[in-house]
Amino acid sequence: MGFANDLQGFQSHDALLNVQDAEIELLEHIRRCVQIKVKADREYSLAMTSMFAQAGRLESSTEELRGSLIKQAWDTVVETTETIGRVVRQNADFLATNTLESITNLILEKKALRKVYTEEHHRIHDELTRLREDVFRIKAEYERCVEAANESRVKYEEALSKNESAAAKPRKLDDLKDRFFKNSRRLHQVHNEYVLMLNEAMQYEKHLRTILLPDLLECQESALREALETWQGVMREVVERIDFCAEGFQATHGKLSYALSIIDPDKEYKAFLDEHRSNPPQWMDFAIPSPLQNTQLGKYEGTLRPDRIAVDDLTIHDVRNSELAKRRAVDHVKRDRDEMKCLYDRLSYQLALLVGALSEVDPNNAPRALNIAEAPSPSAMTVNPNIALQDEEWFHGVLPREEVVRLLVNEGDYLVRETTRNEERQIVLSVKWNGHKHFIIQQTPEHKFRFEGSAFDTIQELIVYQHHSELPVTIKSGAILYNPIFRERWELNNDDVQLIEKIGRGNFGDVYRAILHPKRMNVAVKTCRVNLPEEQKKKFLSEGRILKQYDHPNIVRLVGICVQKQPIMIVMELVPGGSLLNYLRRDGQRLPTRTLVSMCLDCAAGMAYLESKGCIHRDLAARNCLVGLNDEVKISDFGMSREEQEYVVSDGMKQIPIKWTAPEALHYGKYTSMCDVWSFGVLIWEIFSLGQAPYAGLSNTKAREKIDQGYRLPAPERIPSPVYQLTLRCWEYTPERRPHFDEIHKLLLNVFKHL
Template sequence: MDMPDNVLEDSLLHKAWRVMVDNLEEWSNLMRQNADTLVLEVMEKLAALVTEKRASRKVYYEEHHRITNEVPRLQEAVAKAKANYEQALDQYKNAKTKYEDHYLKGKPGRKLEELKERYQKSCRKLHQLHNDYVLLLCEASDYERDYRTVLLPGLLEYQQTVQEDMVTKWSNILKEVCELTDSSRGRYCQLQQQVAAAVDTISPAAEYHSFIDTNRSMPPDSITFEFCRELLGDGVGSLQAGQLAVDSLTVEALKQRLASLEHRLRVVSTEHREKQDLLNQHEAEVANIKKNASQDFNLTSRLSVLKRASDVLRRELNELQCQESWLQHQQQLIQEPLTTLGCEEAPQPWEANNQINGDAKLTRCNSKSLLSLKSVNKGQQSGHIRLDSLSLRSRSSALKDILKKPFHRTRGPGHNGSESPASTPPTPTRAGTEEPPGGDVAHTSAPDRPDTASPAAGGGGGVTTTTSAAKTNGVAQLTYDPERQLEDEPWFHGVLPREEVVRLLREEGDYLVRESTRNDERQVVLSVSWGSHKHFIVQTTTEGLYRFEGPAFPTIQELILYQNSCALPVTNKSGAILRAPIFREHWELNNDDVQLVEKIGRGNFGDVYKARLAGSGLDVAVKTCRVTLPDEQKKKFLQEGRILKQYDHPNIVKFIGICVQKQPIMIVMELVPGGSLLSYVRGNKGKLTDKQKTSMCRDTAAGMAYLESKNCIHRDLAARNCLVGERNIVKISDFGMSREEEEYIVSDGMKQIPIKWTAPEALNFGKYTSLCDVWSYGVLCWEIFSCGEVPYQGYTNTKAREMIDSGYRMTAASNTPKTMHQLMLDCWQYEPEARPHFDAILTKVDNVYNSL
């Protein structure tokens, strides 16, 4: 670094140099003989020193620029994170508003599901950005503090040490010059003594004694990094200002973030330890060299190298110590709430109770933004709610009831409700209900449930070894059979999706056990209804025992029976007590009882197999759900089974059961040997008579008339989705797009809609009724009589849609009865009200069949 002239006037180095320069004239003749030596050796060292001093200045500026520019970079990053936060918040609020507005209209359906999914996605994004914002603020605050207190002072101290080291080098060079010009002759000796005395007065410590005081500058003002509380306003769900959100949307990301922080902390700690060891070695070697420096001149040059390396190590150790402090702070910020979460599953962000936040405290969410997702109002009757007269709490309960439809099950006699028994499956069996004669489990109402069982005799927690359900005064009691596997327990529901669990657990104290997979790791989860739905992961000890917070047991069955009998909370924090297990329903089959034989097709969710039921040997068709699909898709997959199991008609594929004990989830249906109707008519082209084709149309109309009477909209009626059974009986299949509503409206575009089979009002406005199925039925009849040709042959979907809107209708295939073609045209009326209903269609087709 360059120094001002007034500073050089007080410099001992400058004074020594002046003494030497003033005497150079008298020395010139005496030093001529040593000139070549001075030029070749001493001046080369002096030039190297000048170069080193310039490099030192450059290093100082570069390091100062690097650590100084980090502050504005962090400020810019915080501003950007805040902007992203605001954008995500706006998206979240918009999604929430649309979702709640649609909710309040009381029309559930696919649009509501899409709005809900969009709402959850925006919520997940907001929570992730929230955590990024909090962690960035933490990082910026730590760096800004260390910048003022550690990094800048450390850099200046390092620069002083470097300059002192260069002064030492310069002193050594001058001493070498003295030795080369030394002489014992008269005046030269006198002059030499004067120069040597001046050089000896040089002291590196004294030269830069006031270096820091002279060159220091006032540190910049402290910058405060705080969470902008205006972002959350009155509250956004469970988010808390300056606290991490720990819920099902963020827990995995936080765990990954924690693992990354721990890895980085280990790397920094290892590097810090290695550099500290190296510094200790250098200092020991320096001390040894100082003892022996007079004996070996080469050790002196080694000493300079070691000192410079030691100075660099000290500066790097300062920075590593700061990094270690930052990482430890962030690790603690994430570790505390995850430790507080313990064995419980992370709560859903819309669950108001027991929300875990980044300050490791339990908070209760009072935000109005998630009212639609709170506990259900048990006093609702028939699903009709007057939202304008409800309190906030009642309104949220009503909205959640709407969410669950049409998935609610009737609770049996004794509960209010007007759902038809024909269209609603029975309630799951409870261990605390009576069994009717014959061993069939009765579907009783909630008042039939016994009070919570008292702890077992002999200190509580004892487990009886006998059959699965003994009776005490006519009431079923849970017992333990050591020969029975966990999968055979009636209260174990396998890999049942979480949304299905919420649907089943409806009363306080209801519980079931299920299997969950997270990060490719199998977990057994206890789900309990207690205020809200709580989920507890069964913990495994190092000895292989199972426990929650109480005693450990060798099997999960014994653990569950202990919790059921002792009437103690599963965890002290939750207070949840087990009262009534929810048993599997009779149509929930064991996966091991379904033996897959061969693959016969492929669906939207997975493959379709021919299979055989163990025991009965019955051949069945099985639809499988891919293991990798998210829970939302698995829920849609099970929806087809829930719809299909309610129907019993010869022209609808018969439902046999659902397998959710393990992956993959499966829907079991009757095996229809003839394959799809489309393949059948194509394969028998020229062989089928008009009467046989009309019979197929009649079978389809009978099945659709039955579905229409049940308010079921198929939405994908086509020859490819019908099957041909024995004696050419047609059965309607593939209810993956079906809805149990009189009218259904979607707004998610035409991505999966079969354009050429879909009615105009559904394509243009997303409005579906059973009259849309009538349009599709007309296309299906055309497919049958054309022996499987493609509708609107040669036209793209867009062109076919334009032609339909302009009035074009397909001509009949050859040999199509005129009455059947007229029926097709009636089904293709542009206005839905002008189309016949399926009961009228069935009558017309039956008359045509009888006339042939």
């Protein structure tokens, strides 16, 4: 019996968090009670001292009562009272200085223990979720490759079978053959990726169940048991301070001592385990039929075999490259084997697969992969009418019209969305046909749906009919539905986002801490107010569109967007430390200079990445950076960003952060990456001034004038001289004289290494 074996289920995980919360609450209750006792004992001791002083004032009849037995008895009572008061005071002082401090430390330790456990539990399960998503992503690509290879194969064979036509048009035949070989080569590459990814997912799940999760639970159980022993000692101190050896006190103390003596760490969690014991979650079924065997994609009769690496003239170089990559990965993991043993086992097994496959063939004479034969035509694309509207891949929820225009590119592209007009919910069909056209789906009195022709019971049936019939949606428009545009993979379902608590407020709405189901992932969610104009909603979604293409450890990561219904939401990774500005103001005094330089280095790395992608942030400041684990800084808030090498503002200077903005942007509205470099200099100043406001005491206009006159912010007290010299270079009035972010990163890295 133990945590590692009995608490692997998610219900048990929630119960374990709840019991830790309850223990912390109990400790806080004990602390409050001890504080009340200390106050009461001190007041009691003060009263006893006052009584002793009052008794000592009896002087007028001292001579008369000399030798009196009753006077002697009273003196004994007074002396005993004074002794009791002194002992009570000593006990109260001990509880105040020692016991309360121990209780406070224990509360902090248990909170930290719970936080570490929660983060580790999320981390190892998030990795499994990521691998599972990668498996299905590659599987989907695998299916597309099988379908494409079969289709190109059929076309080639048909052209080849027509000998006369082939002789007349050799160029067309060569094009078909070349397309067939390209599709086949891609199929073989994806096949190998699929086999490796499937193996990696299965290996990781095995390690999670047998090593990672049991080790985490065992560590948590051990830490809880140690905390319980400390807790027992604290309570023993409290009990010892109320033992006055009187019969009544002794009886009470006996009961308390007995109650303490029966505390046994080995039995403390027995009832909890009995109540919350659960079976481990069912194993995920990775016995997925190979796309090669899916007849709906077309019959495949090549040399590929499920779960086998294909080594032939199409893949020999790729397999060799894969082998080399895995060898390097294995060598890297060996340097940190204790921490990364699971990853080492995973990659070693994959290496064995590759080496085994290569050893079975002659690398200079790889077997042919294709044996061209007749194959049936691929099945036609269909739209499923038997699921709910909101679950259809071509239904995009409350996606704004501007986003719809971006998605519909070719003639005949279409999607269905929801809109609100005069507080009435309407379903709209959007089509690219001689421009972008939007048709409101009409509802008849019989609750059926139509455009101009026949009415149908459901919107799905109406759309499927229009798609297959290839009839115009309306006679006037002539728009025909050819190609449904499916939701992008990062479009999430609103119902999967559970808002927990409000943690901030942005330009477009509130920011929440939330849980993303079914992954149970902690995320940050930006919401867009329902009553904002369409133009504002477009700007709100532009941040998500920019973030989705970036992947860097110092850029906040986009999880997805929610546009199925109101409110529209952007879902991002949750960065636990919050705003860099607030963090510096709250905890900056304890941060060493090396950490402050490291923060600047993180920001420079993120901005160098953005500059390489042609992205201008336009609002770089400490308030728009977030602090993660180990004081790692991430760039956030891309609401004003632009993906252009140069951007000119033409709508005035509203919402421009004047004191962070470069002079050329203020004067001419011209933005480049060099403007971000200027803002980065102000950010460095904010970091080393521990969150002070730049140009304090100056209005925006006055600060702008002084900058034009050559004034620059003075060096903060803790900034190293090389870093301040770099800051002054960032504030060069001429943009061309400022350093680029890759140079800034190198200079900061050099300073960091010498600290």
